[in-house]
Amino acid sequence: MIIKNITQWFHDLAHVWVRECWLVLHEKGAIIFFFVLCAIYPLLYATIYNPEIVRDVTVVVVDDDRSQESRELCRQLDATPEVCVVAYAADMQEARRMMNEKRCYGIVHVPREYSTSLSRVEKADIDVYCDMGVLLRYKQIVTAVTNVQQHLTSEIQAAKMAAVTTAGAIIESEEVPLGNTAMGLASAVLPCILMLVLQQSMLLGIGTLHGGSRERRLANRGHDPMEVPAGVTSTVIGKALCYVFMYAIPMVYVLYLVPKFFDFPQNGRLLEVLTFTIPFLLASAMLGQVLKIFVNDRESAFIALAFTSVIFVFLTGISWPRCAMNSFWLAMGNMIPSTWAANGYISLQTGGATLRQVEINYWMLWLLVILYFVLACIVEYYLCRPRWRRMRHYAKRDAGALMREEYRRQAVDILE
Amino acid sequence: MDLKLFFNEAVKRGLVQLVRRKIYYIMMVVAPLLCSLFLLSLMDGGSVTRVPVGVVDLDQSSLSRNIERNLAAMQGVHIIKHYDTYASAEAAVQSGEILGFFLMPADLERSALNAESPKVSYYINYAYFSPASSQYRGFKTVSVLANGGIVKTVLDATGLVDGETVSNVLQPIASHAHALNNPWANYSYYLNASFVPCFLALFILLITSFSIGAELKYGTCREWISSAGGSMGFAIFGKMWPHTLIFTITGWTIQLIMYRIYGMPLNCNPWNMIIAMFLFVLANQAFALLMMCIVPNFRYGATLCSLFGMLSFSFCAFSIPSETLYPWINALGHIMPVRYYFLLSIDQALNGIDLYYSRVYYAALIVYPLLPLPLLGRLKHECLNPIYI
Numbered sequence: 001m002i003i004k005n006i007t008q009w010f011h012d013l014a015h016v017w018v019r020e021c022w023l024v025l026h027e028k029g030a031i032i033f034f035f036v037l038c039a040i041y042p043l044l045y046a047t048i049y050n051p052e053i054v055r056d057v058t059v060v061v062v063d064d065d066r067s068q069e070s071r072e073l074c075r076q077l078d079a080t081p082e083v084c085v086v087a088y089a090a091d092m093q094e095a096r097r098m099m100n101e102k103r104c105y106g107i108v109h110v111p112r113e114y115s116t117s118l119s120r121v122e123k124a125d126i127d128v129y130c131d132m133g134v135l136l137r138y139k140q141i142v143t144a145v146t147n148v149q150q151h152l153t154s155e156i157q158a159a160k161m162a163a164v165t166t167a168g169a170i171i172e173s174e175e176v177p178l179g180n181t182a183m184g185l186a187s188a189v190l191p192c193i194l195m196l197v198l199q200q201s202m203l204l205g206i207g208t209l210h211g212g213s214r215e216r217r218l219a220n221r222g223h224d225p226m227e228v229p230a231g232v233t234s235t236v237i238g239k240a241l242c243y244v245f246m247y248a249i250p251m252v253y254v255l256y257l258v259p260k261f262f263d264f265p266q267n268g269r270l271l272e273v274l275t276f277t278i279p280f281l282l283a284s285a286m287l288g289q290v291l292k293i294f295v296n297d298r299e300s301a302f303i304a305l306a307f308t309s310v311i312f313v314f315l316t317g318i319s320w321p322r323c324a325m326n327s328f329w330l331a332m333g334n335m336i337p338s339t340w341a342a343n344g345y346i347s348l349q350t351g352g353a354t355l356r357q358v359e360i361n362y363w364m365l366w367l368l369v370i371l372y373f374v375l376a377c378i379v380e381y382y383l384c385r386p387r388w389r390r391m392r393h394y395a396k397r398d399a400g401a402l403m404r405e406e407y408r409r410q411a412v413d414i415l416e
Numbered sequence: 417m418d419l420k421l422f423f424n425e426a427v428k429r430g431l432v433q434l435v436r437r438k439i440y441y442i443m444m445v446v447a448p449l450l451c452s453l454f455l456l457s458l459m460d461g462g463s464v465t466r467v468p469v470g471v472v473d474l475d476q477s478s479l480s481r482n483i484e485r486n487l488a489a490m491q492g493v494h495i496i497k498h499y500d501t502y503a504s505a506e507a508a509v510q511s512g513e514i515l516g517f518f519l520m521p522a523d524l525e526r527s528a529l530n531a532e533s534p535k536v537s538y539y540i541n542y543a544y545f546s547p548a549s550s551q552y553r554g555f556k557t558v559s560v561l562a563n564g565g566i567v568k569t570v571l572d573a574t575g576l577v578d579g580e581t582v583s584n585v586l587q588p589i590a591s592h593a594h595a596l597n598n599p600w601a602n603y604s605y606y607l608n609a610s611f612v613p614c615f616l617a618l619f620i621l622l623i624t625s626f627s628i629g630a631e632l633k634y635g636t637c638r639e640w641i642s643s644a645g646g647s648m649g650f651a652i653f654g655k656m657w658p659h660t661l662i663f664t665i666t667g668w669t670i671q672l673i674m675y676r677i678y679g680m681p682l683n684c685n686p687w688n689m690i691i692a693m694f695l696f697v698l699a700n701q702a703f704a705l706l707m708m709c710i711v712p713n714f715r716y717g718a719t720l721c722s723l724f725g726m727l728s729f730s731f732c733a734f735s736i737p738s739e740t741l742y743p744w745i746n747a748l749g750h751i752m753p754v755r756y757y758f759l760l761s762i763d764q765a766l767n768g769i770d771l772y773y774s775r776v777y778y779a780a781l782i783v784y785p786l787l788p789l790p791l792l793g794r795l796k797h798e799c800l801n802p803i804y805i
Binding site: 321360 | 436454543591594598615
């Protein structure tokens with residue numbers, strides 16, 4: 001008896017899997033989300049962020065000193081990769097006007113006493129005013145000014161105190177970037193976005209498939225001719241396995257080939273990355289089967305789910321770090337597969353970690369698989385199936401009831 | 417007389433449709449407000465502080481302990497662990513336990529006192545940008561201070577210069593960076609000025625294309641036009657104006673939350689931003705309408721709108737300066753209304769400069785509602801001769 005039940009369960013599972021695969025391949029929306037979106041989005045994002053490093057932020061100089069020293073300062077500033085001196089302004093008013101007209105994003109003001117102060121061994125001040133509209137511009141201007149300042153300082157010190165110190169500093173210091181050694185913007189942001197693309201495209205695709213099923217029921221008196229009569233667990237697992245199976249190729253493309261195309265950090269071992277991704281895809285497939293409840297027709301998948309991408313991106317902590325989040329948002333982030341997956345993938349691919357070093361992420365993903373599997377079963381059993389039963393019930397009493405309800409919601413009835 | 421009747425009919429239909437579908441309540445009021453609150457409360461801290469870092473002290477001298485104490489006092493970093501070797505610290509960075517570490521070599525103190533120029537180094541994980549710059553600031557300051565401390569001691573000892581000029585010799589040039597109107601370099605003030613309106617724009621684009629597309633999909637577009645007496649203008653107006661009203665009120669509420677509750681800088685006359693929000697809502701509706709006129713099909717029109725809505729977070733140059741982007745991506749960014757609203761809000765709300773300098777941005781927002789007008793006939797044709805898929 002038990003053995004018969006078990007074989008029946010596996011039989012159902014296989015049946016659901018085959019049918020769902022057929023549906024995916026015959027639903028245009030699902031193909032678009034599962035394959036086209038995965039193919040194009042990573043390329044689009046990578047292209048947008050590909051310039052990687054901000055160079056030559058425009059600044060103007062107000063030089064009230066007009067000395068050899070002040071000109072040297074400006075020359076060195078212009079020579080930095082970060083900024084570019086576009087003009088000399090006569091006074092602060094003129095510089096301010098240029099800034100308002102967006103001809104520059106920073107003003108460097110050298111006061112009248114600059115060279116005198118230097119020769120008198122007094123402190124020589126320079127003022128830098130930065131536009132704060134885009135933070136990276138500010139960062140580049142400050143970096144350039146600090147570097148020039150330090151370079152000039154060590155030159156001056158070398159000249160003045162040759163007797164005391166040999167070459168510049170006594171304790172030298174050096175910065176070593178880890179992982180993203182080029183300090184590029186795309187290399188930092190993209191690994192996270194790649195994981196998000198996988199998760200979000202899957203959620204959208206599952207939503208679309210669910211919407212399609214509901215539309216078939218509207219047209220068929222509450223019956224979906226494509227539905228496989230199977231138990232709740234075998235339906236949920238069968239569908240999830242189908243979605244993960246469908247992602248076999250997109251997964252390799254997005255996580256392995258795209259970083260190759262754009263030369264992002266690739267320190268991960270392919271096999272480990274893929275092993276790590278399996279529970280992530282499974283968790284996403286389960287999450288999709290929970291969130292599908294918010295989708296009523298094929299097209300509203302976009303409306304109901306698209307905006308969650310931005311929220312999920314922020315929850316991964318790529319922009320505002322997780323160490324600075326409050327515990328509520330940390331907990332919310334912990335509930336989303338992409339949080340663990342993106343951070344784990346960054347460690348694997350950018351940091352060159354081994355799978356063992358990110359085992360917390362790996363096991364958390366499996367935990368989420370179980371959590372969302374339970375939730376998906378609840379959604380299927382307590383929400384979806386009763387809803388379909390009600391639809392059949394109404395349709396039995398009045399064949400046109402379902403379509404009439406759709407028209408009522410479009411406000412067509414008020415014309416009658 | 418008839419005109420008035422049709423006008424009323426169109427408006428009535430628009431309103432009834434709005435209240436009968438739950439998706440409108442959620443996507444026009446609840447979701448935009450929640451998303452704005454999400455971003456604002458997520459970054460409420462303003463700047464990234466107490467980034468978890470490690471220390472590798474191979475010297476264990478009084479100098480190295482002194483440096484470490486200085487590091488512990490830094491606001492940007494938080495020492496959570498000590499490591500015995502470089503390798504163990506690097507492994508901790510890889511597994512994400514810490515985001516960087518400070519390494520002091522063996523014989524640091526001895527070499528420093530022998531003037532052999534020892535080198536301290538700091539390792540920063542640049543996979544995460546904003547904590548990286550907090551760490552950089554902390555580590556760099558500590559290294560410079562350490563050097564300064566030693567040099568000061570040496571100079572004092574030589575007696576070549578008196579105490580007052582020592583600091584001038586150490587730092588002959590002082591640069592003062594003035595971060596205009598955001599002196600704290602508050603990340604939330606900077607990022608949310610663009611991302612919050614971009615969220616609202618996304619919802620406006622989605623809902624506008626959805627409400628027009630649904631007519632096409634359910635084959636109700638003929639009734640839609642005929643209820644407005646065959647006038648496309650009335651039909652659009654009747655459908656759109658309740659949206660305009662609700663979105664504008666949502667937008668104003670978001671502005672209230674941003675500028676009054678979360679205290680983002682508002683250095684202009686508040687009316688400049690209040691009016692800008694109204695124009696922004698109109699411009700986004702017009703943009704979505706334009707998309708639906710160009711592609712009069714629910715699925716493709718809505719896909720286009722959400723594609724643009726999602727991508728505008730990236731290609732509208734909110735975080736990368738526009739001059740750094742590839743020119744064609746920068747040009748693409750300029751077709752989105754949110755780009756102009758963002759530039760306008762920097763000029764007005766952040767910098768509070770004369771309206772004169774933002775004239776182009778206001779003008780751009782005003783022009784958007786005119787763009788779909790020549791193409792309305794195309795949408796009407798599609799509505800009257802629908803192709804059922």
